[in-house]
Amino acid sequence: MSEAPSYSHNPTLLAPYLELDQGGKIMAEYIWVDGVGGMRCKTATVDHPVSNVSELKEWNFDGSSTGQAPGHDSDVYLRPVAIFKDPFRKGDNILVLCETFNSDGTPNRTNFRHHAAKSMEAAKEHEPWFGLEQEYSLLDADGWPLHWPKGGYPGPQGPYYCGVGTGKVFARDLIEAHYRACLYAGVTIGGINAEVMASQWEFQVGPCEGVSMGDELTMARFLLHRVAEEWGIKVTFHPKIFKDGDWNGAGCHTNYSTKAMRQPGGMKAIEEAIKKLGEKHLEHIAVYGEGNEERLSGKHETGHIGDFTSGVADRGASIRIPRHVAAQGYGYLEDRRPASNIDPYQVTGIIVDTTLL
Amino acid sequence: MKSSTSAPAFAHNPALLAPYLTLDQGGKIQAEYIWIDGDGGLRCKTATVDKPVKDVAELKEWNFDGSSTGQAPGHDSDVYLRPVAIFKDPFRRGDNILVLCETYNADGTPNKMNHRFHAAKAMKAAAEHEPWFGLEQEYSLLDADGWPLHWPKGGFPGPQGPYYCGVGTGKVFARDLIEAHYRACLYAGVTIAGINSEVMASQWEFQVGPCTGINMGDELTIARFLLHRVAEEWGIKVTFHPKICKDGDWNGAGCHTNYSTKEMRAPGGMKFIDAAIGRLAEKHLEHIAVYGEGNEDRLSGKHETGHIGDFTSGVANRGASIRIPRHVAAQGYGYLEDRRPASNIDPYQVTGIMVETTLL
Numbered sequence A: 001m002s003e004a005p006s007y008s009h010n011p012t013l014l015a016p017y018l019e020l021d022q023g024g025k026i027m028a029e030y031i032w033v034d035g036v037g038g039m040r041c042k043t044a045t046v047d048h049p050v051s052n053v054s055e056l057k058e059w060n061f062d063g064s065s066t067g068q069a070p071g072h073d074s075d076v077y078l079r080p081v082a083i084f085k086d087p088f089r090k091g092d093n094i095l096v097l098c099e100t101f102n103s104d105g106t107p108n109r110t111n112f113r114h115h116a117a118k119s120m121e122a123a124k125e126h127e128p129w130f131g132l133e134q135e136y137s138l139l140d141a142d143g144w145p146l147h148w149p150k151g152g153y154p155g156p157q158g159p160y161y162c163g164v165g166t167g168k169v170f171a172r173d174l175i176e177a178h179y180r181a182c183l184y185a186g187v188t189i190g191g192i193n194a195e196v197m198a199s200q201w202e203f204q205v206g207p208c209e210g211v212s213m214g215d216e217l218t219m220a221r222f223l224l225h226r227v228a229e230e231w232g233i234k235v236t237f238h239p240k241i242f243k244d245g246d247w248n249g250a251g252c253h254t255n256y257s258t259k260a261m262r263q264p265g266g267m268k269a270i271e272e273a274i275k276k277l278g279e280k281h282l283e284h285i286a287v288y289g290e291g292n293e294e295r296l297s298g299k300h301e302t303g304h305i306g307d308f309t310s311g312v313a314d315r316g317a318s319i320r321i322p323r324h325v326a327a328q329g330y331g332y333l334e335d336r337r338p339a340s341n342i343d344p345y346q347v348t349g350i351i352v353d354t355t356l357l
Numbered sequence B: 001m002k003s004s005t006s007a008p009a010f011a012h013n014p015a016l017l018a019p020y021l022t023l024d025q026g027g028k029i030q031a032e033y034i035w036i037d038g039d040g041g042l043r044c045k046t047a048t049v050d051k052p053v054k055d056v057a058e059l060k061e062w063n064f065d066g067s068s069t070g071q072a073p074g075h076d077s078d079v080y081l082r083p084v085a086i087f088k089d090p091f092r093r094g095d096n097i098l099v100l101c102e103t104y105n106a107d108g109t110p111n112k113m114n115h116r117f118h119a120a121k122a123m124k125a126a127a128e129h130e131p132w133f134g135l136e137q138e139y140s141l142l143d144a145d146g147w148p149l150h151w152p153k154g155g156f157p158g159p160q161g162p163y164y165c166g167v168g169t170g171k172v173f174a175r176d177l178i179e180a181h182y183r184a185c186l187y188a189g190v191t192i193a194g195i196n197s198e199v200m201a202s203q204w205e206f207q208v209g210p211c212t213g214i215n216m217g218d219e220l221t222i223a224r225f226l227l228h229r230v231a232e233e234w235g236i237k238v239t240f241h242p243k244i245c246k247d248g249d250w251n252g253a254g255c256h257t258n259y260s261t262k263e264m265r266a267p268g269g270m271k272f273i274d275a276a277i278g279r280l281a282e283k284h285l286e287h288i289a290v291y292g293e294g295n296e297d298r299l300s301g302k303h304e305t306g307h308i309g310d311f312t313s314g315v316a317n318r319g320a321s322i323r324i325p326r327h328v329a330a331q332g333y334g335y336l337e338d339r340r341p342a343s344n345i346d347p348y349q350v351t352g353i354m355v356e357t358t359l360l
Helices: A011-018 A113-122 A172-185 A212-231 A267-279 A281-286 A323-328 A344-356 B014-021 B116-125 B175-188 B215-234 B270-282 B284-289 B326-331 B347-359
Strands: A026-033 A039-046 A059-062 A075-085 A094-101 A129-139 A189-194 A200-209 A234-236 A252-257 A310-312 A319-321 A333-335 B029-036 B042-049 B062-065 B078-088 B097-104 B132-142 B192-197 B203-212 B237-239 B255-260 B313-315 B322-324 B336-338
Touching: A011 B014, A026 A075, A026 A212, A039 A059, A039 A212, A075 A172, A075 A212, A094 A212, A113 A212, A113 A344, A129 A212, A129 A344, A172 A189, A172 A200, A172 A212, A172 B014, A200 A212, A212 A234, A212 A344, A212 B014, A252 A344, A267 A281, A267 A319, A267 A323, A267 A333, A267 A344, A281 A344, A319 A323, B029 B078, B029 B215, B042 B062, B042 B215, B078 B175, B078 B215, B097 B215, B116 B215, B116 B347, B132 B215, B132 B347, B175 B192, B175 B203, B175 B215, B203 B215, B203 B255, B215 B237, B215 B347, B255 B347, B270 B284, B270 B322, B270 B326, B270 B336, B270 B347, B284 B347, B322 B326
Parallel strands: A026 A094, A310 A319, B029 B097, B313 B322
Antiparallel strands: A026 A039, A059 A075, A075 A094, A129 A200, A129 A234, A129 A252, A189 A200, A189 B042, A252 A333, A319 A333, B029 B042, B062 B078, B078 B097, B132 B203, B132 B237, B132 B255, B192 B203, B255 B336, B322 B336
């Protein structure tokens, strides 16, 4: 058995308690996005199992502790919007994704779901589908990339992408646990792969329609942080943990299609969308992630942040049209600009605003 | 459970993972797509599939970034994955599967590392002869730092002698890993015939077969994938390099290729075995060219090998290129063993050229 990091959980100690009868009550983990785009959560006991999100009470928290409200007026409200099954507590226990609202009733500053939901409602006849490819890096508890020589670097990129074998990939067991947790919870996880930088991975969520894309990605991120807690491993969504040296950044490539794009002849709709995206490059870049200018350098399979380009099978472009899509004349487009630390509601929302509204 | 040896830093933590492996998958399955990369190594990534799969034809074609695996340039990087064989997944179990894939370029041609494409044609052309193969895959185990597993760091264990088929501490290393691999292969549906520890310390062998035609390459490739994947959990590295210690008295690693046709297996088959050997002799250099990079360091004429420049054959002769097992010579039919291939061969190239040279 490996020497576990000091923070890792002790499943043997916990196991007997997870079998205890809950007396008909359930636990609801309220989850929200905080002041810096991270995740927060707290649990409430609910008197009986819940089948619909509308049965759940509104709650609140101390926003001055999460960068979401001033100290003298700190209550921020949690409004449940989506339920998922809890893979840690199992049974009838649930995860509850929430929107945050200020005490005056307005959406909190980092509640981007509110606006995105309106766009999605306005555009719903187009049935906008999304698939997000969430890349992320794993760090040891001390902040250095997981299993890299301390204060040093592993061999150059090459062997790690989709690798198998010791030294090629790290923490596959954590990745597997996250995958299974997502499947159980009801997140539409499409797959996983090891990425180009050592200790970097990716999972894909989708296809999801409209605002549920942001919901499911947010839940998948929560699950990743939460599962990694058990291993004593840190997860970062920073887009460029190493500015120097030949190390890839982390993105959140955003695959997008509408009903028109998915039908034969849809290429025309794809090209129209690309044109509209080209006219709003800077507006999109503004919400495509903090620190993205370090990642979108034009190297490491990115397009330069100042340029808007598109191309078939071109991983150096802003928008890539997959080759099979070009071949068949319909399908979807891939926006490769978003960084790993995006707010998914902002990104899916602006894509719909720009291309459909 | 405390172990007396401290596990390498990279080792998996099965106690933490176990509860997650019991979670319901909601009717969906995980399909691990596996392919051979630009160096002849293995790559993989997983896709969720909406329901259990019975036939490989139900699986979608996929693609990957070939510029990251030495298989395509950056400006035209999509390489396609075409499923060709399914195996059961011994790690995820249930209805989850491993999917072996051929790789194709954007223009539809087989990728330069896709030797299966050509071999499959040869196998089809020779199908009436029912070519059977058995591959004896040797390999060496290394610690995460690259030194042979459990050897003194930067040093060497006692000379070869006690390790071959050994039992007892210090005679064999990582038997638990070998056992896990053996069981994983059996579960997955790989025709693993056996294992033994080899002449060099920390060197092992497994045998796959008999397999007919193209299946040989498929099953050996999956067996190799399973070995790398299982060894990840132990934090141990597997190498198929044919001669990790060039200096000193240390064996190399091969992939002896046992071969027979319907005709060789029938009474009087010796005639066909001799004919095949005759044809192999005429194509020695063509075969050597695909029998593994670095093989010249291994086929020295010492350490139970024939010299790479010579083609020889003989009954029960482990120093020959082709060995006819004694019982085969005695009964007058059976199979031949080509001892030239190195451990790092592409099994499709080797089985394919064997059939081309002897049958087509």
